Amino acid sequence: MSFTDLGLKPELARAVAEKGYVTPTPIQREAIPAVLAGRDVLAGAQTGTGKTAAFILPILQNLASQQARAPRALVLTPTRELAAQVAESARDYGRHTGLRTLVIFGGVSEKPQIEALRTGCDLLVATPGRLLDLAQQQLLDLRQVRCCVLDEADRMLDMGFINDIRRILKLLPGERQNLMFSATYSEDIRELASRLLRNPVAIQVAARNAAAERIEQQVYRVPKEHKRHLLAHLIVSGNWHQVLVFTRTKHGANRLTEQLVGSGVRAVAIHGNKSQGARVRALTDFKENRVTALVATEVAARGLDIKELPHVVNYELPNVPEYYVHRIGRTARAGGSGSAISLVSPDEAPLLREIEKLLRRTLPVAALPAYAVTAAPAAAGARVAAVPVQRHEGRRWQSGPRPGRRPPSRGRAPSPSASFPRARRPV
Numbered sequence: 001m002s003f004t005d006l007g008l009k010p011e012l013a014r015a016v017a018e019k020g021y022v023t024p025t026p027i028q029r030e031a032i033p034a035v036l037a038g039r040d041v042l043a044g045a046q047t048g049t050g051k052t053a054a055f056i057l058p059i060l061q062n063l064a065s066q067q068a069r070a071p072r073a074l075v076l077t078p079t080r081e082l083a084a085q086v087a088e089s090a091r092d093y094g095r096h097t098g099l100r101t102l103v104i105f106g107g108v109s110e111k112p113q114i115e116a117l118r119t120g121c122d123l124l125v126a127t128p129g130r131l132l133d134l135a136q137q138q139l140l141d142l143r144q145v146r147c148c149v150l151d152e153a154d155r156m157l158d159m160g161f162i163n164d165i166r167r168i169l170k171l172l173p174g175e176r177q178n179l180m181f182s183a184t185y186s187e188d189i190r191e192l193a194s195r196l197l198r199n200p201v202a203i204q205v206a207a208r209n210a211a212a213e214r215i216e217q218q219v220y221r222v223p224k225e226h227k228r229h230l231l232a233h234l235i236v237s238g239n240w241h242q243v244l245v246f247t248r249t250k251h252g253a254n255r256l257t258e259q260l261v262g263s264g265v266r267a268v269a270i271h272g273n274k275s276q277g278a279r280v281r282a283l284t285d286f287k288e289n290r291v292t293a294l295v296a297t298e299v300a301a302r303g304l305d306i307k308e309l310p311h312v313v314n315y316e317l318p319n320v321p322e323y324y325v326h327r328i329g330r331t332a333r334a335g336g337s338g339s340a341i342s343l344v345s346p347d348e349a350p351l352l353r354e355i356e357k358l359l360r361r362t363l364p365v366a367a368l369p370a371y372a373v374t375a376a377p378a379a380a381g382a383r384v385a386a387v388p389v390q391r392h393e394g395r396r397w398q399s400g401p402r403p404g405r406r407p408p409s410r411g412r413a414p415s416p417s418a419s420f421p422r423a424r425r426p427v
């Protein structure tokens with residue numbers, strides 16, 4: 001099946017061919033005809049499935065070539081990165097149509113965005129906060145919007161955007177097409193869908209809440225204070241050239257980045273406290289292989305599209321099990337394969353159980369390799385001595401330290417509570 005078989009016009013089919021797409025992905029096969037027919041859509045699709053083209057292509061076709069000053073299609077995304085990425089895709093896909101796409105998001109000056117809005121656009125991609133800001137200042141007219149997309153709707157709800165979304169929807173004409181994309185389904189999502197969508201076409205391209213099957217998932221059970229050493233070991237000994245590492249906090253991301261740099265790994269952090277410029281630079285450096293490890297918090301990593309990302313590491317497990325599905329979805333995108341490794345300390349055992357319940361499977365536990373435990377940096381940013389203080393012999397932390405071989409972590413052995421009662425065998 002080709003893109004023209006789905007009813008797409010030659011100028012759009014040409015643009016996707018130029019992107020190197022040969023056949024539509026499953027979500028594209030199902031969503032494109034439905035959106036072209038003007039139907040509302042509720043799609044359960046993980047990131048990496050090609051969902052952006054699944055809604056952008058038919059929207060561009062429905063907009064035809066008529067150009068207006070006020071936007072006629074609106075895509076709402078939870079993060080700036082995703083907004084920028086969706087807009088970039090829309091410009092690529094629409095390059096032969098003459099349609100104009102604009103993107104607006106917070107964290108940067110509004111001035112250029114206001115200027116751009118004055119010149120007009122057909123498709124507007126936005127994060128909710130900045131969109132509302134500009135609409136409330138009467139700088140943006142949403143009365144022409146005929147199609148509204150909530151992309152990564154579950155994320156938007158998790159990030160507390162529900163009130164902003166409600167306010168935005170009030171600014172749109174009642175008569176319009178609505179599309180909703182979500183990787184996971186909670187009661188809140190179902191509720192929002194039932195209020196927003198009229199007789200939607202329901203599309204589910206992967207089993208509900210299932211992690212992508214091509215992703216090889218593994219768990220290392222490791223004391224918290226050893227995580228950084230193990231991670232540095234995995235990166236260096238595995239010759240990894242690109243790894244996305246998730247931490248739970250911005251501070252944690254900064255600290256781990258410093259520690260990795262201290263271990264000789266080129267690493268950079270990306271999180272909400274970084275300026276937009278720094279975030280873009282970090283992402284570009286990572287994509288272009290100038291840094292090996294991108295250390296990210298949940299929110300900052302959302303929507304990042306990095307081609308053929310081979311490794312994702314959960315340095316800390318997420319508090320919300322669904323986030324695990326999202327995080328590991330950063331690898332094995334669009335037909336590739338990838339590995340997702342979780343470093344799980346004893347206190348995270350309940351979180352792991354929750355994730356496994358969601359996945360309906362037990363994640364394989366890998367035997368710990370022998371990794372070197374190095375001294376802490378003398379000062380922030382200082383290089384760690386290259387000499388291993390002591391080697392940790394590969395084994396599972398299952399019954400506390402062996403007699404006579406204190407596991408070294410700045411001279412301290414892991415506390416008894418840092419032991420797991422029983423290591424699970426790989427399944």
Ligand code: AMP
Binds near residue numbers: 020022048049051334
């Ligand atoms: P998305 O799920 O929209 O974030 O897309 C994930 C990745 O898949 C992006 O890098 C797209 O450029 C790519 N992609 C989308 N559709 C196709 C397709 N039909 N064939 C190959 N790659 C695709």
